[in-house]
Amino acid sequence: MTGLLTVVIVFAINFVIIRLAPGDPIKTLMGKENDDPVLRAALEEKYGLDKSMPMQFVLYLKTAMTGDLGTSIIYNRPVIDMIAEKIFATLLLVLSAALLALIIGTIMGIHAARHEGSLVDVIFSGVAYVLNSMPSFWLGLMLIIIFASRLKVLPSCGMTDTRASYIGGKYVLDVLKHMILPVGTLLLIQIPSYFRIAKSSVLQVSNEDFITTLRATGMGERKIFNKYIFRNAILPTITIFGISMAYLITGVALIEIVFAWPGTGRLVLTAITQRDYPTLMGIYLIMSISVAVVMILVDIVYALFDPRIRY
Amino acid sequence: MKSEKKRFKNIINKIKNDRQLKYGTFGIIFLLLVVLLSPLISTHDPNVFGPDALNKIGENGHLLGTNHLGQDIFSMIIHGTRTSLKVAIISALISGMLGILIGGVGGFFGGRVDQVISEKINIFMMLPTFFLILLIISLFGNSITNVMIVIGLTTWPSNAKLMRAQALSLRERTFVRSAVAMGENRRQILFKYIIPNGIFPVVANTTMGMSNAILTEASLSFLGLGDPNVISWGQMIYTGKAYLTSAWWISTFAGLAIVITVIFFYLLGDGLNHVLNPKYVNRKGE
Amino acid sequence: METILELQDYSVTYINQNNDKKVHAVKDANFKINKGDSLGIVGESGSGKSTMAMALLRLLSPKSVEISGSANFIGNELTILPEEELKKIRWKELAVVFQKSMNALSPVHRIGNQIEDIYRVHNPQATKKEVFERVKILFEMVNLSDRVYHLYPHELSGGMLQRVAIALSLIHSPKLLILDEATTALDVVTQGQILDEIEKMEKTMDMTRIMITHDMSVVAASCNKVAVMYAGEFMEIGLVKDVLKYPKHPYTKGLLSAFPSLTDTRAKLTAIKGFLPDLSAEQTGCIFAPRCEYAMDICKSERPKSVFMKDGTQVRCHLCKEGD
Numbered sequence: 062m063t064g065l066l067t068v069v070i071v072f073a074i075n076f077v078i079i080r081l082a083p084g085d086p087i088k089t090l091m092g093k094e095n096d097d098p099v100l101r102a103a104l105e106e107k108y109g110l111d112k113s114m115p116m117q118f119v120l121y122l123k124t125a126m127t128g129d130l131g132t133s134i135i136y137n138r139p140v141i142d143m144i145a146e147k148i149f150a151t152l153l154l155v156l157s158a159a160l161l162a163l164i165i166g167t168i169m170g171i172h173a174a175r176h177e178g179s180l181v182d183v184i185f186s187g188v189a190y191v192l193n194s195m196p197s198f199w200l201g202l203m204l205i206i207i208f209a210s211r212l213k214v215l216p217s218c219g220m221t222d223t224r225a226s227y228i229g230g231k232y233v234l235d236v237l238k239h240m241i242l243p244v245g246t247l248l249l250i251q252i253p254s255y256f257r258i259a260k261s262s263v264l265q266v267s268n269e270d271f272i273t274t275l276r277a278t279g280m281g282e283r284k285i286f287n288k289y290i291f292r293n294a295i296l297p298t299i300t301i302f303g304i305s306m307a308y309l310i311t312g313v314a315l316i317e318i319v320f321a322w323p324g325t326g327r328l329v330l331t332a333i334t335q336r337d338y339p340t341l342m343g344i345y346l347i348m349s350i351s352v353a354v355v356m357i358l359v360d361i362v363y364a365l366f367d368p369r370i371r372y
Numbered sequence: 373m374k375s376e377k378k379r380f381k382n383i384i385n386k387i388k389n390d391r392q393l394k395y396g397t398f399g400i401i402f403l404l405l406v407v408l409l410s411p412l413i414s415t416h417d418p419n420v421f422g423p424d425a426l427n428k429i430g431e432n433g434h435l436l437g438t439n440h441l442g443q444d445i446f447s448m449i450i451h452g453t454r455t456s457l458k459v460a461i462i463s464a465l466i467s468g469m470l471g472i473l474i475g476g477v478g479g480f481f482g483g484r485v486d487q488v489i490s491e492k493i494n495i496f497m498m499l500p501t502f503f504l505i506l507l508i509i510s511l512f513g514n515s516i517t518n519v520m521i522v523i524g525l526t527t528w529p530s531n532a533k534l535m536r537a538q539a540l541s542l543r544e545r546t547f548v549r550s551a552v553a554m555g556e557n558r559r560q561i562l563f564k565y566i567i568p569n570g571i572f573p574v575v576a577n578t579t580m581g582m583s584n585a586i587l588t589e590a591s592l593s594f595l596g597l598g599d600p601n602v603i604s605w606g607q608m609i610y611t612g613k614a615y616l617t618s619a620w621w622i623s624t625f626a627g628l629a630i631v632i633t634v635i636f637f638y639l640l641g642d643g644l645n646h647v648l649n650p651k652y653v654n655r656k657g658e
Numbered sequence: 659m660e661t662i663l664e665l666q667d668y669s670v671t672y673i674n675q676n677n678d679k680k681v682h683a684v685k686d687a688n689f690k691i692n693k694g695d696s697l698g699i700v701g702e703s704g705s706g707k708s709t710m711a712m713a714l715l716r717l718l719s720p721k722s723v724e725i726s727g728s729a730n731f732i733g734n735e736l737t738i739l740p741e742e743e744l745k746k747i748r749w750k751e752l753a754v755v756f757q758k759s760m761n762a763l764s765p766v767h768r769i770g771n772q773i774e775d776i777y778r779v780h781n782p783q784a785t786k787k788e789v790f791e792r793v794k795i796l797f798e799m800v801n802l803s804d805r806v807y808h809l810y811p812h813e814l815s816g817g818m819l820q821r822v823a824i825a826l827s828l829i830h831s832p833k834l835l836i837l838d839e840a841t842t843a844l845d846v847v848t849q850g851q852i853l854d855e856i857e858k859m860e861k862t863m864d865m866t867r868i869m870i871t872h873d874m875s876v877v878a879a880s881c882n883k884v885a886v887m888y889a890g891e892f893m894e895i896g897l898v899k900d901v902l903k904y905p906k907h908p909y910t911k912g913l914l915s916a917f918p919s920l921t922d923t924r925a926k927l928t929a930i931k932g933f934l935p936d937l938s939a940e941q942t943g944c945i946f947a948p949r950c951e952y953a954m955d956i957c958k959s960e961r962p963k964s965v966f967m968k969d970g971t972q973v974r975c976h977l978c979k980e981g982d
Contacts, residue, residue, distance in 0.1 A: 066491070066495055070499070071499065074499075078507060190638070194583065194630075194635045195627070195630075195634075196594075196606075196630055199609055202609065202616060202623050202624075205616060206616060210616070210617045210620075270758060271763050271764050274756060274823075275776070276748075277715055277717055277748055277749060279749050284775070288775070289764050292766050292767065307498075311502050311503050315595070318595070330595065333506070333597060336510065338510075341507055344503075345507055348503055352499075367765075368766060369766075369812045
């Protein structure tokens, strides 16, 4: 399927990019300061630079399959470990934002569709338009200024309050409190997509012939909406969920940086500034695979809801 | 001669009638004016590190304050307009040209060529592009030129998809078929008929792409991958981050500039979409 | 004779929200349908036939449509009936089979599922079995296999969907059935079968029928009354045997000569020259005058009234005087 092919291509890109970059790939992988000949020899053997290109690629794939994504130049730890320990924090943000945006955005969209042209519709649409045009990180910064700096109601960074150490229920509350702004930012950025698709979808379905038929049978508006309009209109939203997740998976890094959230996003920042390529590439790989997986799942769910599509 | 005049009037009318297109066009024209008149509007030379560091709004004649190096925020924003527009237009051009070419070839020639091309398009559409751009920029250097080229090289798939759909439907039209029957060279047909007629939805999409390009450049700068030699709004937000609580104006206004510019481009794109709807256009091409 | 439906000066006008333009889709419809009648409404595409079908059941959005006049359905004034009362009538007493049944059912629900819902609108306690038994009978009538019940709409052909729509319309044994181009998409054999079945049912179920079509032969074969519609106005209304043999209105004459006859000599088919008028423009005089061969001066300035001829036919034409 296309999903698998994508993953292969991602590997290929990773592979090719290192070799295309100016300079010696091994040096790039080792880090500019490092000049240890032993390390160099080890790396050369690992990546098989003396062998032909296709062989190198196969070797690369093999190593990656075993979970070895290279070693971080800076921390000298396996990349995969570093990612694994941070991934939970990131998932926390991504999943909360994705689900909340889906629910809130869709409800807003449905409401706007049913009351098309009303003041509420105009306001929602306007707000959605503006939110859609904002850089996520800037919005995060603005929220920090307002809520943390001026109003002082919410924490501006981190996942927990470092001054105290809570356990159990208090811990959960503390984390939640710290989650509000970052999740809120991601949420606001994503809502417009769901809003727009829900609104247009409901409007479109409401004008379809079969809805007129159902009305002609004397069926109540409520039943028509809850069962028939909803089921038909929800389909595009499923697709949007996939796209939204893809955006979140890649864009959460920026928000983590703004809010100093201890997730994989911050790894990205240090990796960039220090030019820690193994880490960067490892993250890119994980990210792309996650997106591909999400897309495949979304396709499957879509097929479940739309009987016209069956594999 | 007369038909040229009529066509122009037609276009003006269309712009007037569609509200979004109207505001979008005005917005873009406004931005272009800002770029052209930047030396006149700026109150200070943005590149100069002045003595007034971290001035508040209005202090010492600095309309929007200064940053930690004494640069006037207002002037920096004015000059940043040029950077943003440059990035938007050039990356959109690259992305558009690639998309039109690849999509056009795939849609028009069909068969195996098309199959391969569509597969490629679908795959590339799935790849998370931002991160790829990040990777490339960190490896190849963070000059603004690199940024523009890379954005262009990674955003062509959506244009290609649109162009391909257009090419597929145009292929069946009578005037194309007669051209084929008359023995015209396939490449000629592609460039003479298919592309000029199918280009319109791609244009609208490219406009959206421009907004995305601006946001991408801002994100890159925020991560520290911006071009330090160039004044960009993203960079401003980046430098302002450290002074968030003490000098909030550094980041805020740069971000506002981005929001307003992006809204203008979206309005333009939406408006173009309404007006240049393929249904509408194919009647013109008849 | 019990009157099932009586229209008096019934008019349907579309109002465009943006520029206040009015389109007169149906203008001053006046006729009576008695129990057991089968009325065929004939006219060109765009003459307003479908609009009327939708308007009677108030299925058009009140925001964009203005209905005036009276439409009395067995004592119920359809134009002013409260929504709750109207819902009770919909489908149970008055059912419609729409054009383009391709999209008549929700694509993401099974056909049986939807039919159950529809049946339960008026019979909330009905069990699945009951509904299925009832539908089986109807499916048989329209020549559909049982298994269609469990399929999704996209798994059926256009013709099959049309037949499902027809079966569905009969589910509550309505008193009045309106078929809007319902057999157009079907092959002649199936069309004949269905029409036969419907005629049979009319006798057993005491059903009255309105058939909207552009096909005069269907009207000739299965209806007893005919109403000729042009640009929203009714030009000639009368018994089929009268109108088809002795058409009085020039438009009717034109329509009939445009249809090939199986029995008559091979005469040349004639088309009515011209196009339908712009229904949003205000009309002076007879609306058919621009295309009429026999147009006189008065036809261009004064709109003819609908008058009754000696044989009971209603005609709207200056050429016809009352009681001729």
